[in-house]
Amino acid sequence: MGNMDNSKEILVILSGIFIFSLISFSTLFVFLFFRKKTTYIQTKYDLQLKEKELDKMNAVIQAQETERTKIARNLHDEVGSILSMAQRNLSTILEKTPSKNSHKEDLNFVVDVLEQSIVKIRTISQEIMPHYLVKFGLIKTLERLTKQTEKNLGNPCEFTTNLTYNVTIDEQKIIQFYTIILELLNNIS
Numbered sequence: 001m002g003n004m005d006n007s008k009e010i011l012v013i014l015s016g017i018f019i020f021s022l023i024s025f026s027t028l029f030v031f032l033f034f035r036k037k038t039t040y041i042q043t044k045y046d047l048q049l050k051e052k053e054l055d056k057m058n059a060v061i062q063a064q065e066t067e068r069t070k071i072a073r074n075l076h077d078e079v080g081s082i083l084s085m086a087q088r089n090l091s092t093i094l095e096k097t098p099s100k101n102s103h104k105e106d107l108n109f110v111v112d113v114l115e116q117s118i119v120k121i122r123t124i125s126q127e128i129m130p131h132y133l134v135k136f137g138l139i140k141t142l143e144r145l146t147k148q149t150e151k152n153l154g155n156p157c158e159f160t161t162n163l164t165y166n167v168t169i170d171e172q173k174i175i176q177f178y179t180i181i182l183e184l185l186n187n188i189s
Contacts, residue, residue: 065175072129080121087114130178138174139165142181149185 094107126132133141139161146159169177 061176062172065172065179069129069175072125072131075121075128076125076131080118080125083114083118083121087111087118090114127182129175133174133178134171137165138167138169138178139163141178145181145185149188153188 090107090111094104094111097104097107130141132144136144142161143159146157150157
């Protein structure tokens with residue numbers, strides 16, 4: 001019978017080891033499963049948070065671009081037109097003013113200042129909202145910008161693209177892309 005008791009003890013010990021191992025592996029499995037699930041949920045939450053942040057950033061950028069467009073049009077269409085009209089009127093007055101008039105030199109100065117102001121407003125308007133971009137598209141505008149940059153830097157510049165002239169891209173994205181390229185070129189020069 002002693003042999004039988006030893007067999008039962010060994011069987012109980014082996015059963016205990018088996019049950020303990022089973023509980024340990026089950027606990028480890030549950031722990032790893034929930035850890036993986038928690039990591040998955042956290043990653044999904046982080047991605048959703050980043051998407052919301054990107055959406056907010058895009059909304060801000062779009063609002064800025066809309067405002068820039070409005071400002072550029074107002075500068076170009078309203079302020080530029082008013083200054084051009086004033087310059088034409090002063091030029092007409094200047095032509096009718098006798099050369100011996102003491103105010104002729106002052107009028108010449110004012111006409112020159114108006115001309116400089118008109119050019120500056122057109123430049124600012126162009127930088128804010130490039131009318132050339134809207135009128136001729138991204139590729140022609142970048143080609144033109146390359147030529148201007150080449151002149152400004154005094155070094156050869158090359159523009160290459162795989163895009164076709166008839167590529168259709170959302171206007172907001174084109175303006176954003178152009179603005180980024182313009183900023184990069186400004187940082188170079």
